[in-house]
Amino acid sequence: MAGRAVCRGAPAIFRHVFFGADDPEQARIFYDATFGALDIGPGTPDAKGRYVYRHGNALFVIGRPIDGQPATHANGGTLGLFAPSQDALMAWYAAGLDNGGLPCEGEPTHRISPATGREIWIAYLRDPTGNELCAVYEVPE
Incomplete structure (x- = not known):
């Protein structure tokens, strides 16, 4: 598909993600x-x-919410990130803490991903505003 970002051989679904932060x-x-x-730089x-x-x-x-109200996290929302290796995933988790x-x-x-059936390593963190993030390393088959 011309003009679309590609992620692991398929067109990417997201162009951007914006998280509000009271303290950018x-x-x-x-x-x-x-x-x-x-x-990532x-x-x-x-x-x-x-x-x-x-x-x-x-x-x-990341930035202050456009409406000027306090930033809040999405209840039930999680941003998932690809980790290139298990070591990178562990470094991501430690850096966050x-x-x-x-x-x-x-x-x-x-564990085995319930969504894909693939073997993964996964770690979860909340950022300083309370947004939930996870990093996932998919173990090669």
């Missing part, structure tokens, strides 16, 4: 550390005081 600088420190563990500030992370054709943006993140759903674990 604190969020930048967290995301610079956790994304850095996944080989640091966020760059834009003209509105947001931080933009670029990976391929996808964008992840060291930079204002909180553990959720227990320690990193090895």
Whole structure:
């Protein structure tokens, strides 16, 4: 498909994700550390005081909510990230804990994905605002 981002051989579903943060600088420190563990460069500030992370054709943006209200997390919402290796997944988790993140759903674990039936390693964190993230390493078949 011309003009569309590709992820693992299929067109990507997302162009960008935006998370609100009451303290964008604190969020930048967290995301610079956790994304850095996944080989994603640091966020760059834009003209509105947001931080933009670029990976391929996808964008992840953090900043104060546009409506001026306090940032809140999505109850039941999780942003899943690909980890290139088990070591990267563990580094992501450690970086998050060291930079204002909180553990959720227990320690990193090895299991079979109920969604894909594939063997995975998975770890969950909450960012400083309370948004839930997970990193997933799919073990090669």
